[in-house]
Amino acid sequence: MIIVLKADTEADSPEVRRLIEQAESFPDVQTELHQIQGATRTVTEVYLIGHTGVIPTEFFEEYACVEKVVRVTEKFRAIGRHEGGLDAVGFEYNGVRISQDSLHVFPGLCAVDQPENVEAMFKALQQNGIETSRAGAYKPRTSPYDFQGHGAACLSYLFDLAGKYGIKIIAMEVTHEAHVEEIQSALAASGQATGVMVQIGTRNAQNFELLKAVGQQTEMPVLFKRGMGITLEESLNACEYVASGGNRRIVFCLRGVKSHLGDPHRNFVDFAHVSVVKRLTRLPVCIDPSHSVGSRSRAPDGLLDVFHVTAQGVISGANLVLVDFHPQPEQALCDGPQALLIEELQPFLEDVAIARQAYEARLSRVAART
Ligand code: PEP
Numbered sequence: 291m292i293i294v295l296k297a298d299t300e301a302d303s304p305e306v307r308r309l310i311e312q313a314e315s316f317p318d319v320q321t322e323l324h325q326i327q328g329a330t331r332t333v334t335e336v337y338l339i340g341h342t343g344v345i346p347t348e349f350f351e352e353y354a355c356v357e358k359v360v361r362v363t364e365k366f367r368a369i370g371r372h373e374g375g376l377d378a379v380g381f382e383y384n385g386v387r388i389s390q391d392s393l394h395v396f397p398g399l400c401a402v403d404q405p406e407n408v409e410a411m412f413k414a415l416q417q418n419g420i421e422t423s424r425a426g427a428y429k430p431r432t433s434p435y436d437f438q439g440h441g442a443a444c445l446s447y448l449f450d451l452a453g454k455y456g457i458k459i460i461a462m463e464v465t466h467e468a469h470v471e472e473i474q475s476a477l478a479a480s481g482q483a484t485g486v487m488v489q490i491g492t493r494n495a496q497n498f499e500l501l502k503a504v505g506q507q508t509e510m511p512v513l514f515k516r517g518m519g520i521t522l523e524e525s526l527n528a529c530e531y532v533a534s535g536g537n538r539r540i541v542f543c544l545r546g547v548k549s550h551l552g553d554p555h556r557n558f559v560d561f562a563h564v565s566v567v568k569r570l571t572r573l574p575v576c577i578d579p580s581h582s583v584g585s586r587s588r589a590p591d592g593l594l595d596v597f598h599v600t601a602q603g604v605i606s607g608a609n610l611v612l613v614d615f616h617p618q619p620e621q622a623l624c625d626g627p628q629a630l631l632i633e634e635l636q637p638f639l640e641d642v643a644i645a646r647q648a649y650e651a652r653l654s655r656v657a658a659r660t
Pocket residue numbers: 400426430463490491492493515545578581
C-alpha cells in the first residue's frame with residue numbers, strides 16, 4: 291500500500307508521525323518514507339510493506355495530509371503505476387530534471403579512447419547547448435580479444451573535461467560493483483566536476499547481484515538497458531531489483547532486441563514500447579538508436595536510419611536519447627561504424643526538435659479533446 295501525501299507536507303510533522311505510528315501498529319507492517327523532488331513540488335510517499343491486504347484504505351484517507359491511498363498490485367511494486375493510481379514523478383540529478391515529461395539528448399562516445407576525442411566531443415556538445423553525454427570506460431565485449439575500455443585509468447581526465455565543458459551528467463556503464471566505487475572516488479577527486487548516471491548494459495540485465503549493488507547506492511541514478519533476449523516484463527522485474535535496493539532514480543532504456551527479424555539492423559527496434567513502459571511504470575524512458583540500428587545506413591530520402599528511428603521514439607514521447615558520436619569514427623575502438631559525426635550533431639538535434647514538437651502538438655490535440 292502506498293500513501294501519497296499532499297504536496298509539500300513536512301515529512302516530520304506530528305500528523306505524519308502519527309500516521310506512520312498507526313500504520314506500524316498493524317501486525318507485520320513496516321513503513322518506508324520516500325521523498326521525490328518534482329518539477330514544482332516535493333511529493334512524499336509512505337510505503338506500507340508486509341501484511342497490508344487487510345488494512346482498509348479509508349483508514350488513512352481520513353488524515354488531512356493524505357492525498358490518496360493506492361493499493362499496490364502484485365506486479366512492479368516499486369516502479370509500477372498500480373493501475374494508474376500513481377503519477378510519474380521523475381527526479382533531479384546534478385541540476386538536470388528527468389521525468390516522463392522531459393526530453394534530454396545524451397550524445398557521446400561509445401567508448402573513451404583518447405583525451406583529444408573526449409575533448410572534441412564535449413566541446414561540440416557545449417557549442418550546441420547540451421549538458422548530458424555518454425562515455426564508456428568499462429566495455430562488455432562479445433570477444434575477450436576486443437578493446438575492453440580504459441577503466442578507472444580514464445576517469446580522471448574524463449571528469450575534468452566534463453567539468454570544463456559544462457557536462458552535468460555522463461551515462462556510463464558498469465559491469466562490476468567495484469566500478470561504482472571507482473566512479474565515486476574519481477568524481478570526488480575531481481571535486482564533483484560532473485555527475486554520472488550508472489548504466490546497466492543489456493548483457494547484465496539479469497545480473498541480480500549487480501542490480502542490487504547499483505540499487506543500494508543512492509548517490510547516482512541508474513540507466514537500465516532492457517535485456518536483449520528477455521521479455522519486457524522480465525526487464526521491468528530487473529528494475530525492481532534496483533528500486534527495492536533503495537534507489538528509485540531509474541531510467542528504462544530501449545535499445546532493440548536480438549532477433550533476425552530486425553535484419554539488416556543490429557537489433558529489432560523496439561521503440562513501440564516507449565508508451566508501454568510509460569503506462570506500466572513511473573520511469574522516464576530512454577531510447578538508444580545507435581545500438582538498435584548499428585550502422586550508418588541511409589534511406590533514399592537522405593536521412594540516416596539512426597535519425598529515422600530516433601524520430602520514431604521521440605514522436606512517441608521518449609525522455610532521453612542515448613546516441614553514439616565520434617570525432618573520428620575510423621579510429622574508434624568500439625562501435626565506430628554506427629557513430630554519427632560531429633558535424634551531424636546540429637542536424638541531429640534539429641531533427642529531434644522537429645519530432646518533439648510533433649509529439650507536443652499531438653499531446654495538445656488530445657488535451658483539447660478531453
Ligand atoms: C552501450 O551503450 O555502450 C552498450 C554496450 O549498450 P547495450 O548494453 O545496449 O548493448
